[in-house]
Every structure is written in C-alpha cells, then in structure tokens.
Amino acid sequence: MISTLPTDKMANAIRALAMDAVQKANSGHPGMPMGMAEIAVALWAKHYRHNPANPHWANRDRFVLSNGHGSMLQYALLHLTGYDLSMEDIKSFRQLHSKTAGHPEVHITPGVETTTGPLGQGITNAVGMALAEKLLAAEFNKPGLAVVDHYTYAFVGDGCLMEGISHEACSLAGVLNLSKLIVLYDDNGISIDGHVEGWFKDDTPKRFEAYGWNVIPAVDGHSVEAVSAAIHQAKLADKPTLICCRTVIGKGSPNLAGTDKVHGAALGDKEIAAVREALGWTSAPFEIPADVYSAWDAKATGADFEASWKQTFDTYAAQYPSEAAELLRRLKGELPAAFESTVTAYINSTLEKKETIATRKASQNAIQAYAQALPEFLGGSADLTGSNLTNWKESVAVRADQRGNHINYGVREFGMSAIMNGIALHGGYLPFGATFLTFSDYSRNALRMAALMKIRALFVFTHDSIGLGEDGPTHQSVEHVSSLRLIPNLDNWRPCDTTETAVAWAESIKRHDGPSTLIFSRQNLPFQERTDAQVKDIARGGYVLRDAPNAKVILMATGSEIELATKAADALTAEGIAVRVVSMPSTDVFDRQDAAYKASVLTRGVPRVAIEAGVTAFWHKYVGLEGAVVGIDTFGESAPAGVLFKHFGFTVENVVAKAKAVLA
Numbered sequence: 001m002i003s004t005l006p007t008d009k010m011a012n013a014i015r016a017l018a019m020d021a022v023q024k025a026n027s028g029h030p031g032m033p034m035g036m037a038e039i040a041v042a043l044w045a046k047h048y049r050h051n052p053a054n055p056h057w058a059n060r061d062r063f064v065l066s067n068g069h070g071s072m073l074q075y076a077l078l079h080l081t082g083y084d085l086s087m088e089d090i091k092s093f094r095q096l097h098s099k100t101a102g103h104p105e106v107h108i109t110p111g112v113e114t115t116t117g118p119l120g121q122g123i124t125n126a127v128g129m130a131l132a133e134k135l136l137a138a139e140f141n142k143p144g145l146a147v148v149d150h151y152t153y154a155f156v157g158d159g160c161l162m163e164g165i166s167h168e169a170c171s172l173a174g175v176l177n178l179s180k181l182i183v184l185y186d187d188n189g190i191s192i193d194g195h196v197e198g199w200f201k202d203d204t205p206k207r208f209e210a211y212g213w214n215v216i217p218a219v220d221g222h223s224v225e226a227v228s229a230a231i232h233q234a235k236l237a238d239k240p241t242l243i244c245c246r247t248v249i250g251k252g253s254p255n256l257a258g259t260d261k262v263h264g265a266a267l268g269d270k271e272i273a274a275v276r277e278a279l280g281w282t283s284a285p286f287e288i289p290a291d292v293y294s295a296w297d298a299k300a301t302g303a304d305f306e307a308s309w310k311q312t313f314d315t316y317a318a319q320y321p322s323e324a325a326e327l328l329r330r331l332k333g334e335l336p337a338a339f340e341s342t343v344t345a346y347i348n349s350t351l352e353k354k355e356t357i358a359t360r361k362a363s364q365n366a367i368q369a370y371a372q373a374l375p376e377f378l379g380g381s382a383d384l385t386g387s388n389l390t391n392w393k394e395s396v397a398v399r400a401d402q403r404g405n406h407i408n409y410g411v412r413e414f415g416m417s418a419i420m421n422g423i424a425l426h427g428g429y430l431p432f433g434a435t436f437l438t439f440s441d442y443s444r445n446a447l448r449m450a451a452l453m454k455i456r457a458l459f460v461f462t463h464d465s466i467g468l469g470e471d472g473p474t475h476q477s478v479e480h481v482s483s484l485r486l487i488p489n490l491d492n493w494r495p496c497d498t499t500e501t502a503v504a505w506a507e508s509i510k511r512h513d514g515p516s517t518l519i520f521s522r523q524n525l526p527f528q529e530r531t532d533a534q535v536k537d538i539a540r541g542g543y544v545l546r547d548a549p550n551a552k553v554i555l556m557a558t559g560s561e562i563e564l565a566t567k568a569a570d571a572l573t574a575e576g577i578a579v580r581v582v583s584m585p586s587t588d589v590f591d592r593q594d595a596a597y598k599a600s601v602l603t604r605g606v607p608r609v610a611i612e613a614g615v616t617a618f619w620h621k622y623v624g625l626e627g628a629v630v631g632i633d634t635f636g637e638s639a640p641a642g643v644l645f646k647h648f649g650f651t652v653e654n655v656v657a658k659a660k661a662v663l664a
Contacts, residue, residue, distance in 0.1 A: 004295075005291055005292065005294075005295035007038070007041050007045070007224040008038075009291075009292060009295075010041045010045065010292060010295055010296060011037035011038045011040070011041050011224070012037070012252070012279045012280075012281050013076070013080060013288055013292045013296070014033055014034075014037040014040060014041075014073060014076045014077070014080075015033065015034045015037050015251075015252050015275070015279065015281075016276075016279075016281050016283065016285075016288075017033075017072065017075075017076040017079070017080075017090060017286070017288075018030050018033035018034055018070075018072040018073060018076060019034065019253075019266075019267050019272055019275060020272070020285040020286055021072050021075070021090055021091070021093040021100070021286075022072060022093070022266050022267070023266045023267060023268070023269070023272055023285075024091060024093065024285075025093045025094040025095070025266075026266050027094050027102070027266070028071075028072060028093065028094060028102065028264075028266065029069040029070050029071075029072070029263060029264045030072070030250065030262060030265075030266070030267055031070075031188075031190070031249040031250040031262035031263045031264070032067055032069065032070030032073060032157065032186065032188075032249065032263075033070050033072045033073035033076065034249070034250045034251050034252050034253065034257075034262070035186060035188050035221070035247040035248055035249040035250060035251050036070065036073055036155060036186050036221070036245075036247060037073070037251070038221060038222045038223065038224050038227060039155070039184055039186070039221050039227050039245055039247070040073055040076075040077055040155075041224050042224045042225075042227035042228040042231060043063075043153060043184065043227070043228075043231060044063075044077050044081060044298075045224075045295075045296070046224075046228045046231070047061075047151075047153075047228065047231050047232075047235075048061050048063065048153065049061045049150065049151075049305050050063075050081075050111070050298065050302055050305070051298075051299075051302030051303060051305055051306045052078075052081050052082035052083045052084075052110075052111070052298055052299050052302050053082070053299055053302060053303060054302075054306060055083065055110045055111045057305075057306045057309075058148075058309075058331050058427075059147065059148065059149060059150050059306075059309045060150060060305075061150045061151045061152070061153060062113050062126070062129045062130075062133075062150065062151070062152040062153065062426065063111075063113060063153050063154075063155075064113055064114055064116065064122045064123070064125055064126040064129070064152070064153070064154040064155070065104055065116055065122060065154075065155050066116055066119070066120070066121070066122025066123040066125075066126065066154050066155060066156045066157070066160045067116075067119065067122070067155060067156055067157035067159065067160055067186065068103040068104050068115075068116030068117040068119075068122060069102075069103065069117065069264065070155075070157075071100070071101070071102065071103050071104050072093065072100075073155075074104050074109075074111075074112065075089075075090060075093070075100045075104075075109070076090070078109065078110065078111040078112075080288070080292070080293065080296035080297075081296050081297065081298040081299075081302075082296075082297050082298055082299040082302070083110045083111045084110045085099055085100070085109065085110060085111070087286055087288075090286065091286055102117075103115070103116060103117030104116050104117075105453075106425065106453050107453070107454065113125075113129070113425060114126075114129075114421070114422065114425050114453070115449060115452060115453050118445055118449065119157075119159040119160045119162075119163050120159075120160045120161075120162075120163030120164070120165040120166045120169075121165060121418045121421075121445070121446060121449060122154060122156070122160065123154050123156050123160050123166055123169060123170070123183060124165050124166070124168070124169035124415055124418035124419055124421075124422065124446075125418055125419075125421050125422035125425060126152050126153075126154040126181060126183070126422060127169040127170070127172065127173045127178065127181065127415075127419050127422060128418070128419035128420060128421060128422020128423040128424075128425070128426065128431075129152045129422045129423070129425060129426040130152040130173065130178040130180055130181035130240070130422075131173075131176060131178060131398075131407075131419065131422070131423060132422070132423045132426035132427070132428055132429055133148060133150060133152065133180060133426065134176070134178060134180065135378070135398065135403055135404075135428075135429070136148045136327075136428045136429075137149060138403040139403060140323055140326075140327050142316065142319070142320060142323075145312060145315060145316045145319070145320075146312070147309070147312060147313050147316050147324075147327065148327075150180070151180045151181075151182055151235070152180060152181050152182070153182050153183075153184070154181070154182075154183045154184070155183075155184050155186065156183055156184070156185050156186065157185075157186045157188070157191075158186075158187070158188070158189070158190075158191055158196050158200055159191055161185070161200075161202070161204060162200055164414070165414045165415055165418060168410075168412035168414060168415025168416075169412075169415045169418065169419060170208065170211050170213070170240075171211050171410075171412075172409065172410065172412065172415065172419070173211070173213070173240045174208075174211035174212030174213050174239065174240060175211075175212065175400065176398070176399070176400050177212070177238065177239050177240075177400040177401075178239075178240045179237055179238050179239050179240060179241075181240040181241070182231060182234045182235070182240070182241045182243065183240070183241065183242050183243065184227070184231075184243045184245055185204065185242055185243065185244050185245060186221065186245060186247055187204070187221070187244050187245060187246050187247065188246075188247045188248060188249040188258075189249075190249045190258070190259065190260050190263060191260070191263070192260060192263055192264060193260065194260045195260075204242075204244060205217040205242070205244055208242045212239055213239055213240050213241060213242050214234065214237035214238075214239045214240065214241040214242070215241070215242050215244070216230045216233060216234065216241065216242070216243045216244065217244045218244060218246060219243055219244060219245045219246065220245075220246060221245030221246050221247035222247060222248070222251060227243070227245060230243045230245075231243065249262055249263060250262030250263075252275050252278060252279050253267060253271055253274070253275050253278075254271075254274045254275070254278050255271060255274065256271060326375070327428070330375075330376045330427070330428045330429070331427045331428055333427065333456065333512060335374075335509070335510065336373050336374065338373050339370075339373045339374065339509075342369065342370060342372065342373040343370070343502070343506040345369075346366065346369040346370070346502055347499060347502045347503065347506070347535065349369075350362075350497075350498040350499045350501075350502050350527075351499060351530070351535070353498070353527075354527040354529075355498050355527055356524050356525065356526045356527055357498065357524055357525070358520070358521050358522055358523055358524050358525065359495055359496070359497070359498075359500075359501050359520040359521045359525055359559070359560075360387075360388065360389050360462040360463075360520040360521060360522060361389060362495075362497065362498040362501035362502070362520070363389060363390075363460065363462075363501055363505065363518060363520050364389035364390070364391075364392065365498070365501075366501055366502050366505040366506075367379065367389075367390065367392050367505070368392040368393060369502075370505060370506070370509065371392050371394060371395075374430065374509070376428065376429050376430045377405060377429075377430055377432070378405055378406075378407065378423060378429040378430065378431045378432070379391065379392075379395060379405065379406045379407070379431075379432050379433070379434075380406055380407035380408065380409050380416065380420075380431070380432070380433040380434070381408070381409065381433060381434045381435065382409045382410065382411060382412055382413045382416045382433065382434070382435040382439070383408070383409070383410050383411045383412075384434065384435055384436065384462075385406075385408065385434075387436070387462065387463070387522075388434035388435065388436075388460060388462045389462070390406070390432065390433070390434045390460055391406055407433070409433060413435045413439045413440075413442035413443045414442050414443045414445070414446060416433045416435070416443065417433065417443035417446035417447060417450070417457075417459060418443075418446040418449070420432070420433050420446075420450075420457045420459075421446060421449060421450050421453070421455060421457055423457075424450075424455040424456050424457045425453070425455060430456060430458070430509065431457050431458070432457070432458035432459070432460055432518075433458075433459065433460065434459075434460035434461065434462060435460075435461065435462075436461065436462060436463045436468075436475060436477075437461035437462065437463060437464045437465075437477040437480050437481070437519060438463070438474070438475050438476065438477045438480060440459070440461055440477075440480055440484065440517075441480070443459070447459060447484070447487060447490060447515065447517070448487055448490075450490070450514075450515040451487050451488060451489040451490040451514055451515055452489070454489060454513050454514045455514070455515060456511065456512060456514075456515065457515045458508050458509070458515065458516055458517075458518060459515060459516070459517045459518070460517075460518045460520070461477075461480075461517055461518070461519045461520070462519075462520045462521070462522065463475065463477070463521075463522045464477055464480075464481070464494065464519045464520060464521055464522075464559060464560075465477055465478075465521070465559070465560065465613035465614065466478070466613055466632065466636040466637075466641065466644045466645065466648060467521055467522055467523045467560055467613065467641045467644075467645070468522045468523075468641065469522070469523075469638075469639065469640050469641040469644065470638055470639065470640060471638070472636065472637065472638030473635040473636040473637060473638070476635070476636035477614065478613075478614055478615060478632055478633075478634075478635060478636060479614065479615045480614070481494060481519060481558075481612070481614050482614055482615050482617065482618035484517055485587060485588060485618060489513075489514040489515075490514065490515055490516070490517065490588065491507075491508065491511060491514065491515070491516040491517070491586055491588045491589055492516070492517045492519065492586060492587070492588055493507070493508065493516060493517065493518050493519060493585050493586045493589075494519040494520075494558040494559040494585055494586075495518075495520070495559065495585045496525060496528060496557075496558065496559050496560070496561075496562035496563070496583055496585065497525055497526065497527050497528050497562070498527060499527070499528070499530065499535060499538070500528075500538055500583070500585045501518075501520070503535070503538040503539055503585075504518055504538075504585060504586070505518065506539075507539050507586075507589070519559070521559060521560045522641075523560065523641055525559075525560050525562075525563060526563055528545060528562065528566070528583075530545070538583075538585060539589075540589065540590060540593050540597065541584065541585065541586035541587065541588065541589025541590030541591070541592070541593065542556075542582060542583065542584040542585070542586070542587065542589075542590035542593075542598075542601055542602075543582070543583060543601060544580060544581070544582055544600075544601055545562070545566070545581045545582065545583040546566060546569060546579070546580065546581040547580050547581075548573065548578035548579055548580065549578065550578055551578045551579055551580035551603070551606060552577055552578050552579070552606070552607070552663060553572070553577065553578075553579055553580070553606065553607050553608070553609065553659045553662065553663055554579075554580045554581075554582055554602060554603070554606050554607070554608040554609070555568060555569055555579060555580070555581050555582070555608075555609050555611065555655065555659065556581075556582040556583075556584055556602075556608060556609070556610050556611070556619075556622065556623075557581075557582075557583065557584070557610065557611040557612060558583070558584050558585060558587075558612055559585075559612070559613075560613065561611040561612050561613055561630075561650065562581075562583050564611055564650055564651075564652065564655060565581050565611050565655070566581055567652050568611075568652045568655035568656050568659065569581050571652050571656050572656055572659055577659070577660075577663070579659070580603070580606070582601055582602065587622075602622065607626060607627060607659075607662035607663055608622060608623040608624070608627040608628075608662070609623065609627060609628045609629070609630065609655065609658050609659050609662060610622055610623050610627070610628075610629045610630070610631075611629075611630045611631075611650075611655060612629075612630075612631055613631070613632060613645070613648075613650060614631055614632060615631060615632065615633055616629040616631035616632075616633055617633075619631065626662060627662055628658040628659075628661060628662050630649060630650065630654060630655055630658055632648045632649075636648075
C-alpha cells in the first residue's frame with residue numbers, strides 16, 4: 001500500500017468519480033465523498049487490511065460507511081483498490097439492478113459489509129461487528145496464534161450522531177471496551193437543512209469521553225498524514241476511539257464547497273468544469289490515470305495479508321484442530337451435525353411432558369435445549385432478561401473483561417436490534433435478543449434492515465397482547481404482530497404451546513435467508529394434543545390442529561387464542577356443527593407453501609373465522625368478505641388479563657356467535 005504518488009492525486013480520483021457518477025445519474029450526494037477523500041486515503045491506503053480478490057476473507061478489517069448517502073466514496077474505493085466493481089458499474093450509479101445503488105447494499109456490491117443509509121444504524125452495526133470480533137478472539141485465539149484479529153472502522157457524519165441510536169450503541173461500546181472499533185467523524189458542520197449549529201451544538205468529544213471512549217479531537221481531515229497518525233494512535237488505545245476530523249463538505253468545488261448546496265445534488269456541468277480546473281484534474285469523466293490506479297491497487301498487498309493469516313491459521317489448525325474446524329463452521333454459518341437430533345429429541349420431550357406454561361417459559365426451555373448443540377448462540381435482552389427469559393443455565397453475561405454468551409443491552413431496544421445485525425453480519429455467532437412486543441416499535445427499522453439484508457438474527461418478543469394485563473395499553477400489543485407481518489422477508493412466529501414453540505425456534509435457527517421474530521405470551525397456555533403428522537406440519541406455518549368430517553366452519557387462530565378456538569369448537573360441536581381448527585403460528589411461512597397444501601388446510605368454500613388478540617384488518621386476507629374476525633381494533637385497558645379478554649370479546653360465546661353468523 002506504499003505509493004510514491006502524491007496523496008492529493010489519490011484523493012482527487014475519489015472526488016472526480018463521485019462528482020461524475022452523481023452528475024451522470026443526476027442524483028446522489030457528492031459533498032461527503034469530496035469532503036472525506038483524504039480521510040479515505042489515510043485509512044484505505046495506509047491501514048485497512050483487506051483482500052479485494054476475496055471480500056469474505058475471515059480476518060479482514062471491516063469498513064462501515066454509516067453516512068451511507070455518500071455511497072460513491074465507498075464505490076470509488078472499491079473500484080480503485082481492485083474489487084469486482086468495474087467502471088461500467090460506476091457509470092451505472094443509482095440505476096436499476098446495478099452494483100452501485102444509491103446507498104451501499106451488502107450482498108449486492110463486493111466489499112460492502114452492511115446496508116447503510118438509515119443514519120445511525122451503520123455505526124451501530126459496527127459496534128456489533130467489533131463486539132463479535134472481541135468475543136470470537138477471546139474464545140478461539142491461543143498464545144501466539146491470533147486467528148481472530150482485525151479492526152472495525154466506521155465513517156460517520158453529523159446525522160449519524162444526531163440519531164438517538166448512536167447514543168445507545170456508542171454508550172454500550174464504551175462500557176464493553178471495544179478497543180478495536182475506530183470511528184472517523186466527518187465534522188463538516190453541514191446537513192441538508194444547512195449549517196447544523198442551529199440544531200446540533202453537542203460537544204461531541206466530551207460526549208464520547210463520557211461514554212468511556214478514547215477521543216482524538218480537531219484532526220485536520222484534509223491532511224492524510226494527520227488522519228493516518230490519528231488512526232495509528234487509535235490502534236494503541238484500550239477503548240474504542242472517535243477521531244474527529246474537521247472537513248469542508250464538497251472540498252474542491254470552488255463555488256459550492258462548505259454549503260448545503262453540495263450535500264445532495266449533482267454539481268452541474270459548469271461547476272464540475274470548475275472543480276477540474278481547481279484540482280488540476282485533466283482526465284475525462286470516468287477516466288483514471290494509470291499511475292492513480294497503480295497507487296490504489298490493493299490486490300497484491302491484500303493477497304499477502306490473507307496469505308500471512310493463512311499461514312498462522314494452518315499452524316493453529318495443526319495444534320488445535322477441533323477449535324479450527326469449529327471456527328470455520330461457525331464463520332460459514334453451518335449448523336452442527338448434532339442439531340437435528342437435538343431438535344427431534346426436544347420436540348419429543350414436549351409431547352411427553354404436555355406442559356401448560358407461558359410460551360415465554362416454553363421459549364426459555366427451547367433455548368436451554370438447543371444451546372447444548374449451538375455454541376454460537378449469543379443471547380440477550382434489553383433490560384428484561386427475567387421477563388423475556390432469554391437466559392439459560394450455562395449463559396454467562398458479557399462484560400468488558402469477561403467472555404460470555406448473553407448480553408445485557410440495557411434499555412436500548414433499537415440499539416440492541418442493530419447491534420445484533422452487526423453481530424450476524426460479522427459471522428461466528430447466531431444472535432438473539434428480546435424485549436416486550438410493544439417495544440418492537442422502537443427497534444422496527446433495524447428489523448426492516450435485517451429483513452432487507454437477509455441476515456440470520458432472531459428477535460424475541462414477549463408479553464404479546466392484552467394478556468399481559470395490568471400494565472395497561474402502553475404495554476399491550478394490539479397492532480404489532482400484524483404490522484410485523486407486513487415487513488417483506490421477515491418470518492414471524494406466534495406459537496400456542498410448548499411444541500409449537502420448540503418448532504418455531506428450530507425453524508428460525510435453520511433459516512439462512514432472513515431473520516425471524518419469535519412472539520410469546522406472558523400467561524400460561526395449555527398443551528395441545530397432536531399426531532406425528534400434525535407436529536411435522538407445524539413447520540409449514542399453518543396446519544389443521546383439529547378436524548371433523550365435512551366441517552362446516554373453520555376457526556383459525558394463533559398463540560393464546562388457540563385455546564379459545566378449541567373451546568369454541570367444542571361448543572359448536574355440541575350443537576351439531578362440525579368444525580375445523582387451524583393453527584397458524586407463522587402466516588409468513590404458511591403463505592410460502594404450495595397452493596395444494598394451503599387449500600388442504602383452508603378448504604375453499606368453507607366459511608372462516610379468525611381469532612387473534614390484535615387488529616382485525618390483517619386476517620381478512622384469509623377469511624374473505626364473507627368471513628369474520630374476532631380481534632381488537634382499539635387500545636387495551638389496565639386490568640387482569642382474564643377480565644380484559646372477556647371485556648374485548650375473547651369468549652367462547654362470542655366466537656360461537658361469529659361462527660353461526662358466517663354460516664347463516
């Protein structure tokens with residue numbers, strides 16, 4: 001990475017690519033890439049350990065562009081250093097199906113570690129990555145053989161630090177002493193609305209010092225040497241580091257630099273010509289001189305970095321073969337060979353015990369069983385461990401000086417969820433974290449990002465309805481389950497008893513193409529009897545739990561309302577009305593089944609009644625115009641759960657009346 005080319009020419013290559021790509025697209029954000037160009041040179045040309053030929057090399061440094069609107073900065077770096085990102089890809093910036101989307105997207109662009117754009121989530125993902133690195137290093141490294149040993153770098157802007165999630169994540173990072181997390185702050189004083197002092201006057205260095213960070217203030221962000229020296233200093237710290245870089249947004253633009261005009265719009269042909277003249281950049285748009293390419297090319301050094309690590313790993317594998325195999329398995333995301341047998345044994349145990357317990361307790365029992373086969377389990381809770389029940393007998397709390405497998409996230413629901421995303425993206429762990437279902441609202445955008453990125457993260461939500469009782473409407477979930485079902489690629493499970501809970505956990509763990517939510521009750525729920533075939537069908541998301549020949553009406557429900565559906569079925573049967581009861585623990589999974597299976601469960605032409613202690617609108621997709629829904633379209637009340645269910649119409653009498661009405 002050592003080059004004799006002047007660093008200003010390397011930085012100007014970034015500026016040229018950024019302004020030209022934005023101009024061609026007539027859309028984008030040229031100001032940040034132009035302002036952070038020297039910071040990028042300092043990091044990527046002097047410190048960043050990566051291999052463009054293998055973007056997934058296990059021990060690479062991680063780079064997160066938290067201020068993701070400046071995506072052309074990252075695309076320029078990836079292109080110049082030798083990743084599989086061509087100049088044609090750069091020219092296709094912000095175009096349909098290109099590798100260069102408006103904001104960086106993981107799995108789309110080689111070298112992009114996480115999808116960023118919603119400000120504050122990138123830095124929070126970076127905290128998760130740094131935490132995963134620290135825990136893996138403590139678990140696997142041996143004296144003289146550091147096979148997990150890399151840094152996580154993040155670029156952030158004012159917007160990231162205004163977002164509340166940055167407070168949640170950076171506070172926890174300081175508590176946990178994530179010393180291999182280095183954040184470079186683009187302190188340019190400009191956001192979309194103009195000069196930020198009218199709405200953002202935090203003393204940022206003091207704020208991060210209060211978190212327990214190492215802070216390097218007032219660095220000249222346009223001096224490659226100064227930024228590089230700060231990064232070197234950060235590597236010597238025993239805590240996370242914030243490097244505050246003073247910059248001019250849009251640097252190089254004679255008429256727009258330092259103003260909001262350069263933040264989020266193309267510069268225009270006239271100003272781009274002025275930039276070229278001011279910088280002495282004579283190359284045509286999308287043309288990079290050979291000496292610039294040569295200076296940036298990281299393929300040879302990247303190969304050396306990986307080869308050196310491979311030599312270390314081979315020595316490690318020779319001395320510690322089982323540990324080496326385990327680390328590789330976990331980094332690949334493969335499940336242990338014993339997992340399926342563990343699942344089968346545990347599901348069978350629930351069938352034998354027939355327990356009547358809250359599904360949150362059933363969840364804890366499932367965690368306890370599956371954790372024996374999953375050393376990659378990394379649990380946690382947002383200050384509700386004793387209520388969410390996400391700990392298990394062998395769980396050990398993660399602390400700054402203690403390797404563990406359970407994280408006390410504190411009252412940081414959004415931060416927890418985005419940190420989990422970062423842990424999952426890093427690899428080596430399967431994270432799950434919990435809070436009350438009503439607080440899924442706080443973490444919703446992180447759930448959306450997990451689904452968008454198709455990552456394996458498990459979000460546990462307990463106290464799932466008015467059934468939590470006296471805490472009242474602020475804590476009672478009404479719209480939450482249905483709203484979570486609206487998020488594409490998010491599997492939502494709301495099981496009714498111990499067996500469905502065991503299956504829900506197992507299916508969520510086995511899923512590799514997206515996240516899942518696991519939604520549980522506070523109150524006890526009765527065990528439901530099933531045949532072996534029915535147990536198998538739970539994994540299909542919906543199945544016939546009880547049936548009768550020539551059923552005249554279908555009652556479908558989830559979670560705690562399955563008990564009500566079965567009791568209503570008994571009452572209807574006593575009156576000579578044949579009833580089918582359908583359990584739908586995951587409508588998302590059920591909807592992916594083939595048409596024949598779905599028709600076998602929800603027989604065409606048979607009237608339907610859906611029952612769920614939440615908003616009714618969602619269920620009309622299943623019951624149609626002629627069916628009925630027993631639900632709740634208001635907020636709850638503060639009272640014991642039994643009183644509330646009766647008050648809101650969750651009674652056998654009401655379900656029977658609805659069933660008779662659809663039969664009329």
